[in-house]
Amino acid sequence: xxxxxxxxxxxxxxxxxxxxxxxxxxxxxxxxxxxxxxxxxxxxxxxxxxxxxxxxxxxxxxxxxxxxxxxxxxxxxxxxxxxxxxxxxxxxxxxxxxxxxxxxxxxxxxxxxx
Amino acid sequence: xxxxxxxxxxxxxxxxxxxxxxxxxxxxxxxxxxxxxxxxxxxxxxxxxxxxxxxxxxxxxxxxxxxxxxxxxxxxxxxxxxxxxxxxxxxxxxxxxxxxxxxxxxxxxxx
Numbered sequence: 001x002x003x004x005x006x007x008x009x010x011x012x013x014x015x016x017x018x019x020x021x022x023x024x025x026x027x028x029x030x031x032x033x034x035x036x037x038x039x040x041x042x043x044x045x046x047x048x049x050x051x052x053x054x055x056x057x058x059x060x061x062x063x064x065x066x067x068x069x070x071x072x073x074x075x076x077x078x079x080x081x082x083x084x085x086x087x088x089x090x091x092x093x094x095x096x097x098x099x100x101x102x103x104x105x106x107x108x109x110x111x112x113x114x
Numbered sequence: 115x116x117x118x119x120x121x122x123x124x125x126x127x128x129x130x131x132x133x134x135x136x137x138x139x140x141x142x143x144x145x146x147x148x149x150x151x152x153x154x155x156x157x158x159x160x161x162x163x164x165x166x167x168x169x170x171x172x173x174x175x176x177x178x179x180x181x182x183x184x185x186x187x188x189x190x191x192x193x194x195x196x197x198x199x200x201x202x203x204x205x206x207x208x209x210x211x212x213x214x215x216x217x218x219x220x221x222x223x224x225x
Contacts, residue, residue: 031211042118042200042215050210058212088155094211102147102162103204103213108155 003027004106006091012112019078021109023091030096032074033058033103034066036087043090049074050096081113117141118203120216128224133188135219137201144206146177146184147213151198160186160199193223 003026013019025032031050035043045058047066055066063085065077078085091106121136137146145164149157161168161175163184168175172191177184188195198220202213 033210033212035213035215040217042202042217043213044215045210045212048210048212056210058210090157092213101211102145102159103211104159105149105157108157110155 004091004093004104006089006106006109008109009107010110010112012114013078013081014114015082017081019081019085019111019113021076021078021089021091021111023074023076023106024072025074025091025093025104025106026072027093027095027104028071029093029104030071031094031103032068033092033094034064034074034076035090035092036060036085037090037108038087046076046089083113085111086113087111117214118201118216120199120201120219122219123217124220124222126222126224127191129191129193131191133191133195133221135186135188135199135201135221137184137186137203137216139182139184139203141203141214142206143177143179143182144204144211146175147202147204148175148184148186149200149202151200151218153197157200188221191221191223193225196221196223 033048034046049068067075092103148160174187198218202215
């Protein structure tokens, strides 16, 4: 069974502080993604990566950095956390190649910025 | 405009009734992925459906590309089906196979 794990599962951060969210997958997938979900809305793509040591901007990258140190690990970094970044963050992975391949999601990290 | 529109935004049915959830899209599609979001927030992938009809137990997904729509049918709904259902369009040609999500349908059952 494909597995995507996230840590921490929840976090409270202060405005202006640095936050790092981590994602680990054991799927042997090349693609990894970070999405955020705001209350009452669907998910939106922040950053993604298709190979280690390389990341790409998604649809809403402002205020976020990403890091892919290995195929298995993908981090999302908030250098200066702001109130507007309070949300639930989901990580996902997908295999590279082929037209049809679903994304597998982690359990989510609930971030509250105060 | 919004590329993926889900309807209805909320749905309340009696237990045992059938439910039909719709997802309409305005852009080209590689596939549609349907999710169930538990009240605690975690996502469960229900279907990955590029076209045609797929079945899984009481659930049926139908994607009709020409009509730019995908639907999720829940038959004989049960209280455990309560939660939010999200559809997500996988866009071709973006270099990322990124998903564009609808805002979801909140589904509630009356026992």
